Every structure is written in C-alpha cells, then in structure tokens.
Amino acid sequence: MKNEDIEFDEFCDPDNPRKIKYDDILAASRRIMGTIIRTPCTRAHMSEKLGMELFLKHEFLQITGCFKERGVRNTLMLLNDEQKKYGVIAATTGNHGCAVSYHSTSMGVPSIVVMHTFSPITKINRCERFGAKLMLHGTDMAMAKHYAMTIAKEKKMTYINGFDHPNVIEGQGTVGIEIMEQVSGIDAVIVPCGGGSLLCGIAIVCKHLKPDIEIYGVETDKTASMVEALRKNERVHFNIEASIADGLGVNKVGVNTFYNLKQGLVDKMVVVSEDWVARAIMHIVEEEKFVVEGAGAVCVAAIMAGLFPNLKGKRVVAIASGGNIDTTTLARALERGMAAEGRLVKFKVTVCDRPGGMAEMCGLLANLGVTLRDCVPERAWIKGDVFSVELKVIVETRGWDHTKEMVETIKKNYKECYFQEMSEKSDKTAGTRRGPCLAPNPVCMQK
Numbered sequence: 001m002k003n004e005d006i007e008f009d010e011f012c013d014p015d016n017p018r019k020i021k022y023d024d025i026l027a028a029s030r031r032i033m034g035t036i037i038r039t040p041c042t043r044a045h046m047s048e049k050l051g052m053e054l055f056l057k058h059e060f061l062q063i064t065g066c067f068k069e070r071g072v073r074n075t076l077m078l079l080n081d082e083q084k085k086y087g088v089i090a091a092t093t094g095n096h097g098c099a100v101s102y103h104s105t106s107m108g109v110p111s112i113v114v115m116h117t118f119s120p121i122t123k124i125n126r127c128e129r130f131g132a133k134l135m136l137h138g139t140d141m142a143m144a145k146h147y148a149m150t151i152a153k154e155k156k157m158t159y160i161n162g163f164d165h166p167n168v169i170e171g172q173g174t175v176g177i178e179i180m181e182q183v184s185g186i187d188a189v190i191v192p193c194g195g196g197s198l199l200c201g202i203a204i205v206c207k208h209l210k211p212d213i214e215i216y217g218v219e220t221d222k223t224a225s226m227v228e229a230l231r232k233n234e235r236v237h238f239n240i241e242a243s244i245a246d247g248l249g250v251n252k253v254g255v256n257t258f259y260n261l262k263q264g265l266v267d268k269m270v271v272v273s274e275d276w277v278a279r280a281i282m283h284i285v286e287e288e289k290f291v292v293e294g295a296g297a298v299c300v301a302a303i304m305a306g307l308f309p310n311l312k313g314k315r316v317v318a319i320a321s322g323g324n325i326d327t328t329t330l331a332r333a334l335e336r337g338m339a340a341e342g343r344l345v346k347f348k349v350t351v352c353d354r355p356g357g358m359a360e361m362c363g364l365l366a367n368l369g370v371t372l373r374d375c376v377p378e379r380a381w382i383k384g385d386v387f388s389v390e391l392k393v394i395v396e397t398r399g400w401d402h403t404k405e406m407v408e409t410i411k412k413n414y415k416e417c418y419f420q421e422m423s424e425k426s427d428k429t430a431g432t433r434r435g436p437c438l439a440p441n442p443v444c445m446q447k
C-alpha cells in the first residue's frame with residue numbers, strides 16, 4: 001500500500017472537511033452523560049486580582065485528568081458492533097491515549113495505543129495501566145502515527161484522531177454546553193488550543209447559544225500552529241520545540257478544526273510566552289489550590305500577561321483543561337514562577353573568611369525574615385585577599401519589596417556583591433498592558 005493510502009483518514013480528509021453542527025454536539029452531550037464527569041465551573045479566587053469575574057472549568061477532574069475523555073467516549077459510543085469488535089487504535093504521547101485506554105476498556109472495546117520510544121515513561125505507564133495494548137514505535141509522533149495507521153488498515157481497527165475526528169470535536173464541544181448551563185451572562189470564553197478540537201467544539205456551542213459571546217484561543221510561543229495556520233490561511237507545518245504546555249504541541253492543526261474555526265468562530269487567537277505559563281501554574285496552585293498542567297494553565301497565563309485588557313470587569317470563563325503534570329516539571333514550574341516574581345533570588349557576596357564571617361551574613365538575612373535556600377562557598381578562583389570567601393547564595397523572599405530591602409541591606413554591608421538581573425517591570429498583571437489585542441487583526445502575539 002502507498003504511504004498516502006496508509007495515511008488517508010476518511011474522517012479527516014482535506015478534500016472533504018466536515019462542518020461540525022451544534023445539534024450533533026448537543027446529541028453527544030446526552031450520549032456521554034453519566035460516563036464522564038460533569039466538572040464544576042466555579043468563580044476563581046484570582047478574580048479580584050485579575051480585574052474580572054473569572055470562572056474556571058475544572059476539566060482536570062476527569063478520571064484520566066483531562067477533557068479528552070469526552071471526545072473519545074462519544075466516538076466509541078457511535079461505533080457499530082463490527083467496529084467495536086475489531087477495536088480502536090490511536091497514536092499519542094499524552095492525554096488522548098489515556099482517554100482511549102480508559103474508555104475502551106470500560107466499554108469492552110479492544111484498543112491499541114502507539115507511542116514513540118521517547119515518550120515520557122510516566123505517560124507510557126499510565127496508558128498501559130488503563131488497559132490498552134501499548135506499542136512503542138519510532139522516535140517521533142509522525143512515525144508512531146504512520147505505524148498506527150498501518151496497523152489500523154491491516155487489522156480493520158478504527159483510527160481515532162485525537163483532535164480532528166468529527167465525533168471527537170463534538171464530544172469536546174460538550175464542555176461548552178456545560179459552561180453555558182453553569183455560568184450566567186458570560187461575556188467571553190478563553191480556550192487552550194492544540195489541534196483545535198476543544199476550541200472548535202466550544203466555539204460552535206457558545207456562538208450558537210449566545211452569538212455576542214467572545215471566544216478566544218490561546219497557544220504558547222512554542223506551540224503556535226493554529227496562529228500560523230490562520231495567518232497563512234493554510235495548515236502549515238509548525239516546528240514544535242519542547243514546551244511546558246506539551247498537550248498543545250501539534251505540528252499541523254486539524255483539517256476539520258481549521259475548516260470550522262476559520263469561518264469566524266473565534267474572535268482572536270493569542271500567543272503567550274512560556275514564562276507566563278510557569279507563573280500561572282504557580283498562582284493556580286497557591287491561590288486556587290489545585291494543580292494543572294501547562295496546557296491547562298495557558299488561559300490564566302494569557303490573562304496574567306495582560307493579553308486581554310478588553311475583558312476588564314467582564315464575566316469570563318477559562319478552561320483548566322488538564323492536570324497531568326510530572327512532579328519534576330511541576331517543581332521546575334514553581335521555581336521558575338518564584339524567580340520571575342522576585343521571590344527566589346540569586347546573588348554572590350564576598351565575606352570575611354574568618355570564624356563568624358558567614359554567620360554574620362546569614363544573620364542579616366535572618367533579621368529580614370529572608371529564607372536561605374542554598375549557600376556555596378568559593379575560595380580558589382576569587383581575587384582579593386586570601387581571608388575572603390565568595391558565597392553563591394539563593395534565598396526566598398516574600399516578593400519585590402522584600403527583595404529590594406534585602407538587596408539594599410547586603411549592598412550596605414558588603415563592598416563586593418553581585419545580584420542577578422531582576423526586572424519588576426515584567427511582573428505586571430492583567431490590564432496594565434495595552435497591546436495589539438484590541439486590534440481588528442484576528443491574531444495577537446505577545447511582545
């Protein structure tokens with residue numbers, strides 16, 4: 001069989017894109033009711049700080065930790081008996097694979113999930129635990145997908161595209177139905193965008209039920225494939241680098257999602273930098289008391305970055321789409337967030353290397369209520385007298401004002417000290433930044 005034939009997917013055919021209809025999403029919502037969790041959509045504690053009535057849709061509470069279950073369940077329920085007998089197959093490194101694994105097992109449908117060999121071990125293990133047969137193939141998604149589609153054709157299995165199968169898009173749209181029932185008087189909905197199924201499904205529902213509602217899609221600067229496609233009016237290949245929002249890492253957006261979204265369903269796409277995503281993860285942990293993955297934090301990140309000055313004082317829903325983050329990634333995100341907000345500070349200071357010299361510096365920090373995280377002495381490679389020692393210090397403070405107080409104290413007491421470059425300017429939150437968001441251009445890039 002030729003490569004084009006192997007990779008042909010009748011549900012995602014560029015020559016025959018499918019229009020997704022509100023009625024089909026409504027039907028999906030009735031179909032999957034009781035098989036997925038109707039997640040809460042509650043007012044965020046961060047609302048005051050962000051200057052809007054912000055509601056977060058808690059999709060990370062699904063059993064597999066992500067909204068992706070909705071589309072998968074809907075697709076599985078629409079299979080005929082023969083298709084159920086032969087089973088389903090998917091190529092994925094993440095949340096879609098877990099959803100396929102969990103729901104096919106719960107319905108007694110055989111399933112295979114193909115991952116490439118560099119996939120994170122935690123995701124491989126999770127997927128397998130939910131019951132799918134796991135296959136490792138190739139070193140990237142393209143290879144895994146090609147392999148999965150080859151098996152699909154050989155074994156007559158149904159290949160489920162995780163962001164472009166029409167029944168998947170309809171399933172994801174059920175998030176929109178719930179939002180409209182849960183929150184009254186919504187002015188705008190902000191949705192993370194990878195391949196585009198969540199954005200597409202929600203936009204169709206919300207615009208149908210309340211045409212004046214504003215719909216915004218969010219990508220990060222490392223995953224901006226939809227922005228690129230809309231700009232060029234073509235599904236172009238976008239090079240994805242490692243991203244904290246790995247769930248949004250799709251090289252080429254969907255045939256059906258692109259076709260539907262470019263019909264004016266989305267008011268604007270915004271692109272937020274990955275630093276803001278780390279900070280959003282930290283604020284969500286600290287203020288909302290829940291853990292989201294990078295893709296689940298991009299909407300809050302975009303608000304914090306000031307990309308929506310037009311939404312000041314408005315009622316806004318943002319989708320916290322998933323919670324599957326490795327503990328190591330979470331730890332890094334929290335540290336980056338603290339550093340970006342002047343709460344984790346690094347400096348060098350040269351102190352007297354006689355008894356009590358280091359203790360004196362530590363005492364100054366203690367008097368200010370600054371927590372010492374790390375202190376490494378350096379003796380061999382420094383200039384000056386041999387009775388000096390350079391300390392490489394990392395401390396935790398309560399924020400910019402506290403940091404300033406500490407910097408002044410250290411500078412006053414020590415001649416030789418060096419602080420890493422810090423910028424409070426980048427710490428401004430929503431509304432302080434007037435950017436191109438209000439421009440009629442459908443694409444807004446964070447500068």
Ligand SMILES: Cc1ncc(COP(=O)(O)O)c(C=O)c1O
Pocket residue numbers: 066068094095096162163172192193194195196197198199247248250293295296321322323
């Ligand atoms: C947590 C999370 N949020 C958002 C998305 C983006 O969804 P879509 O590909 O439908 O745009 C994904 C995709 O896997 C995801 O896992």
